Amino acid sequence: MTLLLKNVTYTFPxxxxxxxxxxxxxxxxxxxVSLIGKSGTGKSTILKLITGLLKQAHGEITIxxxxxxxxxxxxxPQKDLLLPWRTVMxxxxxxxxxxxxxxxxxxxxxxxxxxxxxxDYEHALPNQLSGGMRxxxxxLRAMLTGKEVLLLDEPxxxxxxxxxxxxxxxLLSIWQExxxxxxxxxxxxxxxxxxxxxxxxLKQNSVEEIEVPLPRPRHADMLHSSxxxxxxxxxxxxx
Amino acid sequence: MKNFFKTYSLFIVFMVVVLIAMEYLVQxxxxxAFIVPAPTDVVIHIIDNWRPLIxxxxxxxxxxxxxxxILAVVGGVCLAVCMFFSKTIEKMLYPAVxxxxxxxxxxxxxxxxxxxxxxIWSKVAVTILMxxxxxxxxxxxxxxxxxxxxxxxxxxxxxxxxxxxxKLNIQMALASFFSGLKIAIVYSLVGATIGEWLGASxxxxxxxxxxxxxxxxxxxxxxxxxLTIVGIILFALVAMVEKRTLRWKETx
Numbered sequence: 001m002t003l004l005l006k007n008v009t010y011t012f013p014x015x016x017x018x019x020x021x022x023x024x025x026x027x028x029x030x031x032x033v034s035l036i037g038k039s040g041t042g043k044s045t046i047l048k049l050i051t052g053l054l055k056q057a058h059g060e061i062t063i064x065x066x067x068x069x070x071x072x073x074x075x076x077p078q079k080d081l082l083l084p085w086r087t088v089m090x091x092x093x094x095x096x097x098x099x100x101x102x103x104x105x106x107x108x109x110x111x112x113x114x115x116x117x118x119x120d121y122e123h124a125l126p127n128q129l130s131g132g133m134r135x136x137x138x139x140l141r142a143m144l145t146g147k148e149v150l151l152l153d154e155p156x157x158x159x160x161x162x163x164x165x166x167x168x169x170x171l172l173s174i175w176q177e178x179x180x181x182x183x184x185x186x187x188x189x190x191x192x193x194x195x196x197x198x199x200x201x202l203k204q205n206s207v208e209e210i211e212v213p214l215p216r217p218r219h220a221d222m223l224h225s226s227x228x229x230x231x232x233x234x235x236x237x238x239x
Numbered sequence: 240m241k242n243f244f245k246t247y248s249l250f251i252v253f254m255v256v257v258l259i260a261m262e263y264l265v266q267x268x269x270x271x272a273f274i275v276p277a278p279t280d281v282v283i284h285i286i287d288n289w290r291p292l293i294x295x296x297x298x299x300x301x302x303x304x305x306x307x308x309i310l311a312v313v314g315g316v317c318l319a320v321c322m323f324f325s326k327t328i329e330k331m332l333y334p335a336v337x338x339x340x341x342x343x344x345x346x347x348x349x350x351x352x353x354x355x356x357x358x359i360w361s362k363v364a365v366t367i368l369m370x371x372x373x374x375x376x377x378x379x380x381x382x383x384x385x386x387x388x389x390x391x392x393x394x395x396x397x398x399x400x401x402x403x404x405x406k407l408n409i410q411m412a413l414a415s416f417f418s419g420l421k422i423a424i425v426y427s428l429v430g431a432t433i434g435e436w437l438g439a440s441x442x443x444x445x446x447x448x449x450x451x452x453x454x455x456x457x458x459x460x461x462x463x464x465x466l467t468i469v470g471i472i473l474f475a476l477v478a479m480v481e482k483r484t485l486r487w488k489e490t491x
Contacts, residue, residue, distance in 0.1 A: 071397020
């Protein structure tokens with residue numbers, strides 16, 4: 001499974017200058033790639049192009065050589081967007097309701113809720129959950145769409161630092177176990193360095209790719225390692 | 240119940256003061272009884288005439304109201320759905336829906352009598368005309384108010400337009416729809432009453448007009464009191480259904 005963006009250009013309607021110009025990006029199966037860059041460099045737009053929500057003016061986006069279409073990837077936007085009238089379980093099951101061929105039973109969903117510590121909240125409404133819980137449910141919803149590629153748009157951006165650390169560890173454990181391919185957006189350079197195999201630095205007119213020199217599996221102690229601190233400083237300079 | 244009194248205690252006190260003041264002013268001959276009746280006289284009128292008032296006149300009004308309201312809800316929701324899915328239908332019919340509210344009902348009602356005669360349908364037509372607008376606008380604006388981010392999320396999962404409508408738009412429209420429905424149910428009752436003023440042989444509108452012709456203020460006010468109580472009950476019923484349907488909002 002390879003996600004490939006080839007010479008992708010996108011211009012917003014009524015804009016003359018493209019926000020993404022001639023972008024090339026290759027993400028291999030099981031890779032964790034973070035997109036970083038200042039606001040307005042098109043990070044979220046890239047994810048929307050990969051989901052098929054936006055259509056590029058030029059270039060092609062493929063998964064295993066096949067042009068992408070809506071429903072091909074799991075997508076978690078910046079806001080958790082849990083449907084407020086649906087219980088936690090019903091929110092998780094919405095992917096299976098939409099894609100009839102998706103083999104997801106309530107029992108599977110229940111097992112996952114158990115694993116992420118939310119089994120007692122199966123029948124709770126989103127407004128009865130904390131920020132971290134909501135993000136976990138939103139992540140589970142994206143993951144249980146069964147797609148190999150997961151696009152996560154600043155999923156932990158609004159969380160406090162303690163919850164954020166917990167969520168990072170949790171995400172890494174699930175990613176390693178399920179061998180998903182993740183494209184992750186963050187403004188947090190430490191987060192990008194800690195989680196990713198590779199970091200794609202988006203600038204106004206260029207793209208830089210940086211390999212993360214940390215071994216797998218990652219653990220919280222590495223946050224203070226000289227490699228990670230050095231990488232973060234390097235990113236600060238380059239961004 | 241405690242909440243009810245907390246919310247409405249001031250209103251209840253106000254109404255009691257107004258009724259006592261009315262009673263005093265009329266009983267002391269400060270205001271003639273044919274202008275404003277004493278509340279006790281209105282109650283006595285209702286008790287003395289409860290059988291024809293409830294079974295004959297309220298029954299007739301409720302039948303006109305029920306047919307008109309149900310047709311307005313069904314038609315209004317169908318039109319809102321059609322306008323939501325078709326820009327052409329929206330451009331063609333939305334202005335007509337708006338204009339229907341600009342026409343004075345009193346001016347239009349004789350036309351209904353011309354078309355439908357003095358049958359129940361002339362009253363039903365007025366009822367529909369009165370209640371159609373808030374239902375259409377409530378439902379249509381509700382459908383359109385769906386957050387774009389939610390739509391994108393479902394689209395990213397491969398949802399069809401129909402799936403987005405059933406799983407998202409309908410739920411998102413409910414709050415606005417119920418606001419329209421609460422207005423419409425009260426308007427429907429008013430519509431049925433106005434329809435009866437213009438030509439009927441039974442109904443609370445007809446009764447109040449007949450009593451007015453006899454300078455019987457007790458009778459006029461008796462019909463008004465019954466209509467008001469029924470209107471409050473109908474409004475409360477819709478509010479109750481709304482609360483049950485939108486229970487999730489209470490957790491917000």
